[in-house]
Amino acid sequence: MIIEDLTVRFGAFTAVDRVTLEIPPGRIVGLVGESGSGKSSLARAVSGLVPYTGRIDGAHNVQMVFQDPYASLDPRMTVGDSVAEGVRGRRDRAGRRAEVDRLLGLVSLPADLAGRYPRELSGGQRQRVAVARALGAAPDLLVADEITSALDVSVQGAVLNLVRSLRDELGLSMLFISHNLAVVRYVSDVVAVMHQGRVVEAGPTGQVVGEPAHDYTRALLEAVPRLTGGLRE
Amino acid sequence: MKPRLPRTPAAVAGAALVAAMVVLAVIGPPIWGATAERIDAAAILQGTSTAHPLGTDSLGRDLLARVLVAGRFSLALALAATLIGGLAGIVLGALPSVLPGRAARLITGAVNALVAFPGLLLAMFTAVVSGLGARGAVLGIGVAIAPGFARLTQTLAATVAGSDYVSAARMLGVSRRRVLTGHVLPNIAEPLILQLTQSLGGALLGLAGMSFLGLGVQPPSFDWGRLLFDGFARIYVTPEVALGPAAAIALAGIGFNLLGDAMAKAAARTAPAGKKRTAAVPPDPGEPDPGAVLEVRGLSVAFPGGATPVRELSLTIAPGEIVGLVGESGSGKSLTAAAIGGLVPYPGTVGYGRLLLGGRDVATLSGKELGTALAMVFQDPMASLNPALRVGGQLAEVAIVHQGAGRAEANRRAVDRLGHVHLPDPAATARQHPHELSGGMRQRAVIAMGLMATPRLIIADEPTTALDVTVQRQILRLLREVTEETGAAALFISHDIAVVGGLCDRVMVMYAGRVVEELPVARLAAEAAHPYTRALIASLPDMDTDRDRPLASIPGRQPAPSDVGPGCAFADRCALATARCAAERPPLISYGEAGRVACWEVK
Numbered sequence: 015m016i017i018e019d020l021t022v023r024f025g026a027f028t029a030v031d032r033v034t035l036e037i038p039p040g041r042i043v044g045l046v047g048e049s050g051s052g053k054s055s056l057a058r059a060v061s062g063l064v065p066y067t068g069r070i071d072g073a074h075n076v077q078m079v080f081q082d083p084y085a086s087l088d089p090r091m092t093v094g095d096s097v098a099e100g101v102r103g104r105r106d107r108a109g110r111r112a113e114v115d116r117l118l119g120l121v122s123l124p125a126d127l128a129g130r131y132p133r134e135l136s137g138g139q140r141q142r143v144a145v146a147r148a149l150g151a152a153p154d155l156l157v158a159d160e161i162t163s164a165l166d167v168s169v170q171g172a173v174l175n176l177v178r179s180l181r182d183e184l185g186l187s188m189l190f191i192s193h194n195l196a197v198v199r200y201v202s203d204v205v206a207v208m209h210q211g212r213v214v215e216a217g218p219t220g221q222v223v224g225e226p227a228h229d230y231t232r233a234l235l236e237a238v239p240r241l242t243g244g245l246r247e
Numbered sequence: 248m249k250p251r252l253p254r255t256p257a258a259v260a261g262a263a264l265v266a267a268m269v270v271l272a273v274i275g276p277p278i279w280g281a282t283a284e285r286i287d288a289a290a291i292l293q294g295t296s297t298a299h300p301l302g303t304d305s306l307g308r309d310l311l312a313r314v315l316v317a318g319r320f321s322l323a324l325a326l327a328a329t330l331i332g333g334l335a336g337i338v339l340g341a342l343p344s345v346l347p348g349r350a351a352r353l354i355t356g357a358v359n360a361l362v363a364f365p366g367l368l369l370a371m372f373t374a375v376v377s378g379l380g381a382r383g384a385v386l387g388i389g390v391a392i393a394p395g396f397a398r399l400t401q402t403l404a405a406t407v408a409g410s411d412y413v414s415a416a417r418m419l420g421v422s423r424r425r426v427l428t429g430h431v432l433p434n435i436a437e438p439l440i441l442q443l444t445q446s447l448g449g450a451l452l453g454l455a456g457m458s459f460l461g462l463g464v465q466p467p468s469f470d471w472g473r474l475l476f477d478g479f480a481r482i483y484v485t486p487e488v489a490l491g492p493a494a495a496i497a498l499a500g501i502g503f504n505l506l507g508d509a510m511a512k513a514a515a516r517t518a519p520a521g522k523k524r525t526a527a528v529p530p531d532p533g534e535p536d537p538g539a540v541l542e543v544r545g546l547s548v549a550f551p552g553g554a555t556p557v558r559e560l561s562l563t564i565a566p567g568e569i570v571g572l573v574g575e576s577g578s579g580k581s582l583t584a585a586a587i588g589g590l591v592p593y594p595g596t597v598g599y600g601r602l603l604l605g606g607r608d609v610a611t612l613s614g615k616e617l618g619t620a621l622a623m624v625f626q627d628p629m630a631s632l633n634p635a636l637r638v639g640g641q642l643a644e645v646a647i648v649h650q651g652a653g654r655a656e657a658n659r660r661a662v663d664r665l666g667h668v669h670l671p672d673p674a675a676t677a678r679q680h681p682h683e684l685s686g687g688m689r690q691r692a693v694i695a696m697g698l699m700a701t702p703r704l705i706i707a708d709e710p711t712t713a714l715d716v717t718v719q720r721q722i723l724r725l726l727r728e729v730t731e732e733t734g735a736a737a738l739f740i741s742h743d744i745a746v747v748g749g750l751c752d753r754v755m756v757m758y759a760g761r762v763v764e765e766l767p768v769a770r771l772a773a774e775a776a777h778p779y780t781r782a783l784i785a786s787l788p789d790m791d792t793d794r795d796r797p798l799a800s801i802p803g804r805q806p807a808p809s810d811v812g813p814g815c816a817f818a819d820r821c822a823l824a825t826a827r828c829a830a831e832r833p834p835l836i837s838y839g840e841a842g843r844v845a846c847w848e849v850k
């Protein structure tokens with residue numbers, strides 16, 4: 015999929031400024047930058063949720079997973095009904111049921127969760143349900159906007175593992191957005207750094223993290239919280 | 248879980264009144280119907296007597312019986328008017344979310360105009376146009392109620408329509424109609440039903456008013472309003488004849504309003520109220536530590552119903568030291584901070600063996616002393632800043648109230664403190680309102696506010712969680728700098744063990760309300776002993792994590808405070824758990840250099 019010259023404006027304010035970015039099939043492109051840098055606006059444009067100018071080629075079915083798993087599931091729908099919303103084609107009841115079970119299985123959730131309501135689930139489980147719902151539409155691009163930042167560290171690892179297994183096992187292409195470079199580094203094949211609406215640096219993960227070319231990338235690298243260090247000297 | 252009606256006097260009275268009205272509507276006509284219609288030429292226009300407690304009307308009919316019989320008709324009319332108004336309003340309010348843009352705007356505009364129009368005029372106009380009588384009155388009141396319902400429906404629907412789950416449904420190709428029936432309507436039903444109940448009382452009063460104005464029910468039919476209309480003509484001669492219908496109208500109106508209010512409150516309420524309970528008094532805490540800024544022994548926070556989110560927590564902080572409190576959400580970190588600052592929300596209760604700030608029991612400190620000795624920084628800086636006031640003024644207020652400083656001196660100090668936290672143009676910032684600052688600048692301003700006094704302790708509860716990593720780093724630096732300069736101690740709370748590890752001197756790990764491990768930060772990465780601490784560290788990706796291997800993760804979830812069993816709270820998720828772990832809780836014992844750990848498997 016190729017994004018070319020994409021611009022998103024809100025009134026006179028330009029949130030995304032002529033961004034060009036390629037997401038190769040079966041790859042995860044990580045998008046990192048501070049809040050307000052335009053990451054979410056880019057994600058929403060790619061997902062068709064906000065108007066834009068420019069071209070988006072090669073992605074017909076884009077699905078998005080949102081940051082807040084407490085807001086992205088209808089509190090009055092069972093998990094099964096939410097996931098079934100994305101199931102395409104005219105299936106009968108039993109077919110739907112089986113498909114929901116399969117999708118829950120893909121995100122490592124037990125099938126009996128289908129009858130539960132979101133309030134009975136933990137944040138990590140909800141985020142898996144949101145991913146399962148998106149997968150039901152068989153997307154050719156999945157956009158994940160800060161999907162671990164509302165989660166506890168103890169479940170973040172499991173969701174990141176899920177993201178990687180979706181790529182490895184389903185060949186899913188993904189735009190993975192986060193403000194945490196360590197998280198982006200872990201899941202992405204390609205990293206793009208966004209600053210004030212523009213992509214200031216993009217390249218293979220090892221290269222961007224190992225030999226950052228832009229000052230802003232270096233600032234981001236330096237700011238990654240580290241267990242041992244930094245602020246005590 | 249259905250919200251339950253609270254047992255307040257108002258709720259009970261409302262429910263009782265409404266129940267009485269319903270009973271009256273059912274049994275009134277069959278019992279008193281004949282009496283109410285019996286014409287008695289010998290008893291025309293009488294006042295109170297034993298035979299006729301409320302007097303008689305111009306045909307000698309008993310007014311008490313007529314009031315009791317009119318209940319059914321009055322309530323039925325009110326119900327009809329409410330249903331008409333509610334239905335029309337909900338349809339009008341929901342239409343814009345399914346119609347194309349132009350039509351939607353037209354309807355929205357019309358509703359807005361109608362909402363601004365006086366309801367009574369609308370009702371009278373409709374009633375006159377559609378003909379005098381019960382039908383006209385019901386239509387009139389219905390029309391008067393409708394715009395309010397339309398507006399409420401619109402607002403509620405717009406909130407739901409803007410939610411992430413509706414965005415997700417749209418991306419999945421779910422049709423507009425399915426979005427409306429599947430997402431929007433179910434999520435707005437509850438507030439609308441509440442509004443319907445409250446409207447019933449209003450409709451009842453409105454209809455009585457219409458009848459009273461002669462625009463409503465016409466003879467020979469009668470409702471309470473009509474009876475009041477007839478009785479009112481005789482108010483100077485026999486006032487008691489107006490009393491019955493007036494009381495009936497008032498009681499019914501009050502009943503529906505009270506019940507509606509109580510239902511709305513029950514729906515909005517989250518924490519159940521209950522009887523007060525004090526946390527168990529912990530064992531003797533031993534001798535106090537004279538060098539500590541903060542010394543906590545055996546701190547518990549409990550809520551009615553048996554939930555104890557903080558249990559027997561002990562911690563000590565020395566001057567200039569930053570202690571990190573880390574754990575997943577719900578582990579009790581914020582309540583610990585709240586307990587130290589005396590901010591535990593009602594109906595929580597705090598118990599402790601010792602809680603000394605600067606050597607004095609916090610319970611004996613005045614609000615002023617506590618405010619001077621303790622600075623609190625929260626995740627949301629707006630929790631500490633008043634959006635209506637200039638930043639400088641708010642800071643100056645602290646010096647004026649707590650230190651008795653003069654206005655000019657306080658202002659000067661405010662600008663000085665704002666500069667101290669590295670705000671680039673402190674004088675300009677002082678003149679700004681909080682909303683003009685970025686999240687990071689606001690958090691600096693809050694820290695500056697804490698520095699207006701000379702705090703002995705700074706408690707920072709997730710102060711950087713809402714900030715970017717770059718800004719986070721600046722705020723962490725600032726905290727470090729401030730404690731080094733002023734010698735203040737700090738309790739730094741975070742769910743992110745990397746942040747805690749990067750900033751603090753000592754780390755305490757909390758799980759399900761208890762401290763499970765404590766150790767100097769230098770030993771955190773390599774020597775953490777508790778399985779939970781180790782799992783937290785392993786599940787965290789950093790810049791050196793092997794990208795070809797899956798991250799560690801912790802299966803399952805932390806038990807809720809009311810579900811903590813007798814054993815180790817981590818047992819369900821622990822790879823090392825044995826039978827003993829589930830049955831018996833491991834005590835927090837000394838381990839390694841300056842460390843403590845609570846785990847049976849750590850030897």
Ligand SMILES: Nc1ncnc2c1ncn2[C@@H]1O[C@H](COP(=O)(O)OP(=O)(O)O)[C@@H](O)[C@H]1O
Binds near residue numbers: 047048049055
């Ligand atoms: N609907 C909107 N109207 C006006 N401004 C917006 C809107 N949505 C986002 N913005 C602005 O666009 C900028 C980029 O925001 P966003 O795309 O959310 O960035 P990020 O995802 O990196 O946080 C921000 O300054 C934000 O305030």
Ligand code: SF4
Binds near residue numbers: 817822846
């Ligand atoms: S006490 Fe048992 S269950 Fe608890 S952490 Fe230690 S080994 Fe695991």
Ligand SMILES: [Mg+2]
Binds near residue numbers: 050054160
């Ligand atoms: Mg964002």
